[in-house]
Amino acid sequence: MAADQEELRYLSGLGNSFSSEAVAGSLPVGQNSPLVCPLGLYAEQLSGTSFTTPRASNLRTWLYRIKPSVTHEPFHPLQDKGPRLVGEFDRATTVATPTQLRWRPAEVPLDPPLDFIDGLYTVCGAGSSFLRHGYAIHMYAANKSMDGCALCNADGDFLIVPQQGRLFITTECGKMLVSPGEIVVIPQGFRFAVDLPDGPSRGYVSEIFGSHFQLPDLGPIGANGLASPRDFLSPTAWFEQAHRPGYTIVHKYGGELFAATQDFSPFNVVAWHGNYVPYKYDLSRFCPFNTVLFDHGDPSVNTVLTAPTDKPGVALLDFVIFPPRWLVAENTFRPPYYHRNCMSEFMGLIHGIYEAKADGFLPGGASLHSCMTPHGPDTKTYEATISRGDAANEPWRLSGTLAFMFESSLIPRVCRWALDSPCRDLDYYQCWIGLKSHFSSHDNGATAREPAAGADQKD
Numbered sequence: 001m002a003a004d005q006e007e008l009r010y011l012s013g014l015g016n017s018f019s020s021e022a023v024a025g026s027l028p029v030g031q032n033s034p035l036v037c038p039l040g041l042y043a044e045q046l047s048g049t050s051f052t053t054p055r056a057s058n059l060r061t062w063l064y065r066i067k068p069s070v071t072h073e074p075f076h077p078l079q080d081k082g083p084r085l086v087g088e089f090d091r092a093t094t095v096a097t098p099t100q101l102r103w104r105p106a107e108v109p110l111d112p113p114l115d116f117i118d119g120l121y122t123v124c125g126a127g128s129s130f131l132r133h134g135y136a137i138h139m140y141a142a143n144k145s146m147d148g149c150a151l152c153n154a155d156g157d158f159l160i161v162p163q164q165g166r167l168f169i170t171t172e173c174g175k176m177l178v179s180p181g182e183i184v185v186i187p188q189g190f191r192f193a194v195d196l197p198d199g200p201s202r203g204y205v206s207e208i209f210g211s212h213f214q215l216p217d218l219g220p221i222g223a224n225g226l227a228s229p230r231d232f233l234s235p236t237a238w239f240e241q242a243h244r245p246g247y248t249i250v251h252k253y254g255g256e257l258f259a260a261t262q263d264f265s266p267f268n269v270v271a272w273h274g275n276y277v278p279y280k281y282d283l284s285r286f287c288p289f290n291t292v293l294f295d296h297g298d299p300s301v302n303t304v305l306t307a308p309t310d311k312p313g314v315a316l317l318d319f320v321i322f323p324p325r326w327l328v329a330e331n332t333f334r335p336p337y338y339h340r341n342c343m344s345e346f347m348g349l350i351h352g353i354y355e356a357k358a359d360g361f362l363p364g365g366a367s368l369h370s371c372m373t374p375h376g377p378d379t380k381t382y383e384a385t386i387s388r389g390d391a392a393n394e395p396w397r398l399s400g401t402l403a404f405m406f407e408s409s410l411i412p413r414v415c416r417w418a419l420d421s422p423c424r425d426l427d428y429y430q431c432w433i434g435l436k437s438h439f440s441s442h443d444n445g446a447t448a449r450e451p452a453a454g455a456d457q458k459d
């Protein structure tokens with residue numbers, strides 16, 4: 001059966017303590033480390049937080065497997081995979097630039113064969129995986145399934161946003177099929193393999209060092225809204241017992257790749273239990289909240305997941321989406337406002353047109369507006385918006401679009417290849433140069449907020 005035709009079962013909920021058995025009776029009852037585990041399995045704990053992290057945020061899973069992960073030949077550096085990936089962002093590896101950056105989408109090459117590991121490139125990031133504080137933003141363009149190898153990212157959690165092509169991901173906890181419009185989180189340390197059922201595929205990845213994603217607090221919104229915990233899906237236990245001579249574990253460690261061989265599949269976990277698990281989420285399940293009278297709200301209201309720092313309200317990385325929704329504000333400039341932000345904003349587009357950019361920001365492309373770098377709607381969007389007249393007050397459904405932002409409090413440094421890339425839009429600044437002065441010292445009163453024509457005036 002083709003990988004993507006398999007019937008997959010998922011466990012629903014984010015932050016739950018799950019348990020899953022591929023064979024009935026394979027999970028020890030009442031303890032984690034029996035002298036001999038059921039069915040002769042080995043017990044192995046995967047810790048995603050320090051042992052002593054407070055209970056509310058402590059993450060770990062117990063894996064019951066045919067052979068333990070340690071059963072492999074020594075690691076050796078994978079030189080031929082080159083310095084495409086960065087785990088420490090400093091002057092030696094990357095460049096500082098406040099310039100507004102934008103990239104056109106890269107075509108996925110059909111040749112040479114590139115799997116998810118070969119096709120993964122760091123675009124920018126900050127901090128250090130070694131110091132457990134920072135993040136990296138990568139993009140991938142791959143044309144073949146991983147074969148006889150698995151990736152283990154020792155550096156951080158991957159949040160993967162497929163833009164073209166589904167990802168069929170086998171993990172130590174089981175299998176997941178992830179389509180464009182969905183996201184998947186593979187936490188630090190999990191071994192996983194990516195198959196491409198649709199062939200050429202591309203997308204975006206944010207990686208966080210030293211923190212994990214969680215749902216944002218809802219504050220005055222209340223107990224419901226935005227992303228709901230039950231819409232996050234984790235895999236169920238699945239294993240293979242095959243003898244696999246020369247199977248390679250590619251280990252990303254400090255941004256560098258190492259390889260070790262073993263003679264069996266790492267997907268040999270017959271049962272597991274715990275709260276440290278991979279999960280996926282369908283972005284169409286997001287329940288947006290928005291302005292219902294006037295003004296453009298801040299994009300934080302569209303946060304799907306946040307990775308916190310120690311400072312309350314200051315994210316290491318927020319994953320924010322701009323989904324289809326109704327725009328109903330009165331006397332309001334509805335696209336994003338012009339702004340400068342102490343946070344840095346990397347954006348991608350999954351499909352459609354982004355509300356702030358009439359041209360030039362394309363599905364599979366990207367933009368980066370770093371700390372305090374001015375940005376906002378392009379000239380065409382501004383002029384079209386202010387010339388809508390009375391129609392500007394009509395309810396308007398923003399449809400067929402899905403953009404997202406990785407927003408961080410740490411200032412990114414950019415990889416040299418990304419600055420020199422043929423996909424870089426060197427004329428990006430031009431999209432604002434045409435913004436002209438509409439200033440007139442004789443105010444015509446147009447700034448007063450008035451109820452929309454036909455609206456109930458009793459209030």
Ligand SMILES: O=C(O)Cc1cc(O)ccc1O
Binds near residue numbers: 335336405
């Ligand atoms: O810059 C952007 O396009 C992202 C963004 C969107 C929005 O609605 C408000 C602020 C913001 O930074």
Ligand SMILES: [Fe+2]
Binds near residue numbers: 345
């Ligand atoms: Fe912005």
